[in-house]
Amino acid sequence: MSLEHDLQQEKFSSVHNKAAVNILYTSSWLYNLNASRLKDYDITPEQFNVLRILRGSHPKPLMLADIALRMIDKNSNATRLVEKLRQKGFLKREICEENRRQVDIIITDKGLNVLKRIDSDEAEWLAKLKTITKAEAQELNRILDKLRG
Amino acid sequence: MSLEHDLQQEKFSSVHNKAAVNILYTSSWLYNLNASRLKDYDITPEQFNVLRILRGSHPKPLMLADIALRMIDKNSNATRLVEKLRQKGFLKREICEENRRQVDIIITDKGLNVLKRIDSDEAEWLAKLKTITKAEAQELNRILDKLRG
DNA sequence: CGCAAATGTTTGTAGCTACAACTATTGTCT
DNA sequence: AGACAATAGTTGTAGCTACAAACATTTGCG
Numbered sequence: 001m002s003l004e005h006d007l008q009q010e011k012f013s014s015v016h017n018k019a020a021v022n023i024l025y026t027s028s029w030l031y032n033l034n035a036s037r038l039k040d041y042d043i044t045p046e047q048f049n050v051l052r053i054l055r056g057s058h059p060k061p062l063m064l065a066d067i068a069l070r071m072i073d074k075n076s077n078a079t080r081l082v083e084k085l086r087q088k089g090f091l092k093r094e095i096c097e098e099n100r101r102q103v104d105i106i107i108t109d110k111g112l113n114v115l116k117r118i119d120s121d122e123a124e125w126l127a128k129l130k131t132i133t134k135a136e137a138q139e140l141n142r143i144l145d146k147l148r149g
Numbered sequence: 150m151s152l153e154h155d156l157q158q159e160k161f162s163s164v165h166n167k168a169a170v171n172i173l174y175t176s177s178w179l180y181n182l183n184a185s186r187l188k189d190y191d192i193t194p195e196q197f198n199v200l201r202i203l204r205g206s207h208p209k210p211l212m213l214a215d216i217a218l219r220m221i222d223k224n225s226n227a228t229r230l231v232e233k234l235r236q237k238g239f240l241k242r243e244i245c246e247e248n249r250r251q252v253d254i255i256i257t258d259k260g261l262n263v264l265k266r267i268d269s270d271e272a273e274w275l276a277k278l279k280t281i282t283k284a285e286a287q288e289l290n291r292i293l294d295k296l297r298g
Numbered sequence: 299c300g301c302a303a304a305t306g307t308t309t310g311t312a313g314c315t316a317c318a319a320c321t322a323t324t325g326t327c328t
Numbered sequence: 329a330g331a332c333a334a335t336a337g338t339t340g341t342a343g344c345t346a347c348a349a350a351c352a353t354t355t356g357c358g
Contacts (some may be wrong), residue, residue, distance in 0.1 A: 016278040019286040026223045026293045027176030073177045101306045101353045129165040131298045139165040144175045149280045250323045250336040
């Protein structure tokens, strides 16, 4: 559906400005879609993102700064996100003995399991994104990467 | 810069998934860029968005629900955003006499002025988006609209 | 060695958001 | 007219985020 219709706005000052609004609006739409599918698993998109990052490096631990670097939204507070996930038993934290300033963070079996359960809905999730073709998705990725410079 | 580099992640499970992450990440990047330019005017991106919506209908008032409908992030609380802007003197609220359930909201001269001042930086802002061509911006808009279905 | 700078993380606090419950007003149906 | 639903907006509250300041540990250097 056109952005003009969705936001009830008939004109934008420029194509570039419209693109900026479109990205923000589509992102919000996507975020809400993602949040609602994750709600069944009692996990937020930010928490899901952290767990996926940890699975990516498993069984090697990551320190907090590594996680923060890889997070989609750099503003979220990694310390408190990790603590929430620890309380749920999805990861464990250990003070690193080689460098006692840093904390080694490792996903637990329980964490891997919840990701596996979420993966089982992956097809359904992907279907929602398949309104665009693979070629369009590739082009989208190219343009977004170029935009960020 | 490539998403893989930015998020230090070497592979995505599919192009579509990568596109979803790319939209969320680029949106966060854009949001922060926008927030930092608006900081000089002591206004948040959400508040700026509301003011632009009101300017779009000026001098016709909008009711709260109209604003909420046009907002980029539908989750933000329109009541409290409007109240913040009223406290700053950027808009006024009047109970509509034809239908006393609704509130007529109108941007003030002070509100129009702050928008005008922000507009004067518009070129600098647009320049940050001009890493992509006009054709690419158009294609981006087309693909994002198609994605939302 | 001793001390300042750098690194890695935590925490305090004000402000913002999400969700649901609530109030007030108008519309509809018999 | 009276009752119930629909519409418009507000508010309570728990939780989350932003930003800066604090803390702990290690590194570099005179």
